[in-house]
Amino acid sequence: MGISVYVFKETNYYKNLYSIIEENEGKKIIIINTNKPADMILNDMKKENLKTQNIFFIDTISKYVGKQDTNQDNIVYIDDPANLTEIGIVVKLSVEKIKGEKMLIFDSLTTLSLYNSSKNLIRFYNFFFQLSRLNQIDTIVIALESDIDKEILNNINGLVDEVKTYGK
Numbered sequence: 001m002g003i004s005v006y007v008f009k010e011t012n013y014y015k016n017l018y019s020i021i022e023e024n025e026g027k028k029i030i031i032i033n034t035n036k037p038a039d040m041i042l043n044d045m046k047k048e049n050l051k052t053q054n055i056f057f058i059d060t061i062s063k064y065v066g067k068q069d070t071n072q073d074n075i076v077y078i079d080d081p082a083n084l085t086e087i088g089i090v091v092k093l094s095v096e097k098i099k100g101e102k103m104l105i106f107d108s109l110t111t112l113s114l115y116n117s118s119k120n121l122i123r124f125y126n127f128f129f130q131l132s133r134l135n136q137i138d139t140i141v142i143a144l145e146s147d148i149d150k151e152i153l154n155n156i157n158g159l160v161d162e163v164k165t166y167g168k
Contacts, residue, residue, distance in 0.1 A: 020140060125152075
C-alpha cells in the first residue's frame with residue numbers, strides 16, 4: 001500500500017493514465033475525475049481496448065458543466081468540484097461499498113485548485129490520504145508538470161510516500 005503523486009508531462013496524459021489502469025487490472029479502481037467527464041474517459045478506454053468492468057468514477061465535472069443524463073451504475077456524479085465535503089463523503093462511501101482490492105486515482109492534484117483555496121485543498125488531501133492509509137488502499141494523485149501548484153505540492157509532500165515523474 002502506498003500513496004504517490006505521479007507527475008505527468010503534457011504529452012500522453014491519458015495514455016499514461018490508461019497505463020496505470022492496465023498495470024492494476026486486477027484491482028477495483030476508483031477514479032475521482034476533475035478534468036474530463038467520466039463517460040468520455042470510459043469511451044476512450046474502450047477504444048484503447050481496456051477492461052472497464054472494475055472501473056468506478058466519482059465525476060466532479062459533468063453535472064457542473066450541465067450534463068443532464070447522469071444515470072450510469074459505475075459513475076457517481078458530484079454537483080460541483082468546489083464541494084470538497086461531498087467529494088470526501090462519496091469517496092468514503094465508495095471505499096466502504098466496493099469490495100475487494102482497490103486503488104484510488106485522483107485526476108488531478110491541481111484542477112481542484114481552480115475551485116478551492118489552497119488551505120481547504122490541503123485539508124481535503126490530508127483527509128483523502130488518511131482514508132487511503134486507514135483502508136490500506138494504493139492511491140495515486142496525478143499532477144500535470146506544467147500546472148503543479150508548488151504550495152499544494154510542498155504541503156502534501158510529507159503526507160505521501162513518493163512524488164515521481166511517470167511516463168514519457
